[in-house]
Amino acid sequence: MYIAALLGNLTILYIVKRELSLHEPMYYFFCILLxxxxxxxxxxxPKTLSIFWFNSRQIDFGACFTQLYLIHCFLVIESGTFVAMTLDGxxxxCDPLRHSTIxxxxxxxxxxxxxxxxxxxxILPIPIMGSLWPHCRTNIIPHSYCKQFSVVSLACADIRPSSYYSVCVTFIVPSVDGVLIVVSYTQILRAIFQLPTKDARIKAFGTCGSHLCPLSALYIPDLFVSLI
Known part of the structure; x- marks a missing residue:
């Protein structure tokens, strides 16, 4: 699956780079997503595979917090990219005549x-707070990667500031992005139903559907895992 993800994403990036007709905002945002x-x-x-293949169950303290930081950074960036793609849609x-000028x-x-x-x-405050606390409990985390709360909860200190901040990020970022996406799609659907031909409406629905599927794949599992 990892090789498929690498080959698939790199192939699409190469095609977008070579094909001049794809040098448009939608495909630029799509490349950021890829x-x-x-x-x-x-x-x-890679670290997960090293655990399963080579039983390499250790990770350096700094590497763990770096992984923690990057994972959550990329999730927030992915969410923001979906908002940008929705704006483009x-x-x-809704305003095709001004699309290229704006x-x-x-x-x-x-x-x-x-x-x-x-x-x-x-995401920057989360690893900063976590790395500054003393860690004198067990050094075992119940995941194959450094998930934020699993790492921070090992600290021998009051972790409530980090917990409160994490919960706020978990709810506020998807909520703000979700509201922007819902408002945009409400306007998009209104515009679709006003299109004169059935073929145009089907084409527009197809574009929206292909966008909503990865949105659901991002928000629902991540929110569920974070809350658990």
Missing amino acids: LTDLLLSSTII YMAI LTNSTVAKICLAVVLRGFMI
Whole structure:
């Protein structure tokens, strides 16, 4: 599955780079999503495979917090990328005449930079707080990767600040992004139902459906695992 993810994502990135007709905002955002998926998989899977294949059950303290930080960063970046893709879909369907003038290459680059910086800045306090606390309990975590709460809960200190912050991030980020996506899709669906032909409506629904599937695959499992 990891090899399939690498080959699939790299192949699509190569095609988008070579095909000039795909140099549009939607595909730029899609490439950010692919890169995030590649980096997220590469942050988790190699260490997991080393556990199963070579029984390598140890990880360095710094490496663990680095993995913890990157995993949650990429999840926030992925969520923000979906919002950007929804914005592009909203402009393309609801205001097509102004789409190319508003979402220029410069604007798309700024949106991508904002999405990435948001991910890095929102998650930064979590590893900082966790790494500064003394760890004198067991050093065993019940996961094949460094999940935030499993690591922080090993600290011999009051972890409530980190817990409160983590819960806020877990709820606020998906909630804000989700509200933006729902509002955008409400407007998109209204515009779709006003399209004059059945073929145009089916095509628009197909685009929305292909977007909603990965949205569900991201938000539902991650929220469930985080709450557990």
